[in-house]
Amino acid sequence: MTNPTSPKLLLPALDTASNAGNSAETLAQDGYKAVGRYYSQHSWKQLTRAEASELFAADLNIFVVYEDSNDAPSYFSSEIGIQQALRALYQADAVIHQPRQTGIYFAVDYDASSYDYTHYIRPYLRAINDVFASFGYPYHVGVYGNGLVCSCAKDDGLANLTWLSQSTGYYDYQEYKQSGDWNILQGPYVTIAGTQYDQDTLNLNRGSYGGFGSFAAPSCSK
Structure with a gap:
C-alpha cells in the first residue's frame, strides 16, 4: 500500500x-x-496572462486561489459565494484561459471554528458549487484553510481539492496534515529574488492538485 x-x-x-x-x-x-497565484477583485494580486506565459516558459505549473479579503466570518455568505464564484470563472476562462478540469481554490484565511464553518463557510461553499454546477463544473472546487475547514468541506462534498494553511496552531492542523488527505500543504516563508513566497508541498499521492502548465482556448459559456 502506498504511504x-x-x-x-x-x-x-x-x-x-x-x-x-x-x-x-x-x-x-x-x-x-x-507557483500558486491569485484570482481576485483586487487587481494588484491578480494573475495575468503575461505572467502565466513567463511561468510556463520556465516549465513551471500554476495553481490558483480566489481571495479578496476572506479573513473573517463577515466575508462569507451565499451572496458573497455567488459573486466570487462568478468572478473566479470569468478570470479563469476569459482572462487566463485556464484549462478545463483543473482547480480553483477558495480561501478561508483565518482560524475558522466549527460554528463559523456551519453558519458562514458552508453556505458560501454551497453557493460556489451551485454556480460552478450551473456552468457544468468547468473547474474543480478547492478550499484553502485550516484543518477543520479542509476536512469538513471535503466530507460535505463541497471541495474536491484541499490546501492546508501553514498556521500550525489553527484548528485540526496536525490531524489533517497527518491524514495525508491534503492536495497542497503550505509551509514557511522564503524570500527569493526580493519576493516573499510561502513554500508549499504538492501531494501527488492524492492525484491532481488542480495545477496547469499551459493555456486553453476560452470555452466557459452558459
Missing part, C-alpha cells in the same frame, strides 16, 4: 500575492515545480 505521503510523490512549490513572472527562471533553477 499517504510517500516522499516520491511530494513536490516543492511556492505561492505568492506578487507577480512571479520575472523570477520564473530562478524559481525553476531552485527546483520548484509550480
Whole structure:
C-alpha cells in the first residue's frame, strides 16, 4: 500500500500575492515545480496572462486561489459565494484561459471554528458549487484553510481539492496534515529574488492538485 505521503510523490512549490513572472527562471533553477497565484477583485494580486506565459516558459505549473479579503466570518455568505464564484470563472476562462478540469481554490484565511464553518463557510461553499454546477463544473472546487475547514468541506462534498494553511496552531492542523488527505500543504516563508513566497508541498499521492502548465482556448459559456 502506498504511504499517504510517500516522499516520491511530494513536490516543492511556492505561492505568492506578487507577480512571479520575472523570477520564473530562478524559481525553476531552485527546483520548484509550480507557483500558486491569485484570482481576485483586487487587481494588484491578480494573475495575468503575461505572467502565466513567463511561468510556463520556465516549465513551471500554476495553481490558483480566489481571495479578496476572506479573513473573517463577515466575508462569507451565499451572496458573497455567488459573486466570487462568478468572478473566479470569468478570470479563469476569459482572462487566463485556464484549462478545463483543473482547480480553483477558495480561501478561508483565518482560524475558522466549527460554528463559523456551519453558519458562514458552508453556505458560501454551497453557493460556489451551485454556480460552478450551473456552468457544468468547468473547474474543480478547492478550499484553502485550516484543518477543520479542509476536512469538513471535503466530507460535505463541497471541495474536491484541499490546501492546508501553514498556521500550525489553527484548528485540526496536525490531524489533517497527518491524514495525508491534503492536495497542497503550505509551509514557511522564503524570500527569493526580493519576493516573499510561502513554500508549499504538492501531494501527488492524492492525484491532481488542480495545477496547469499551459493555456486553453476560452470555452466557459452558459
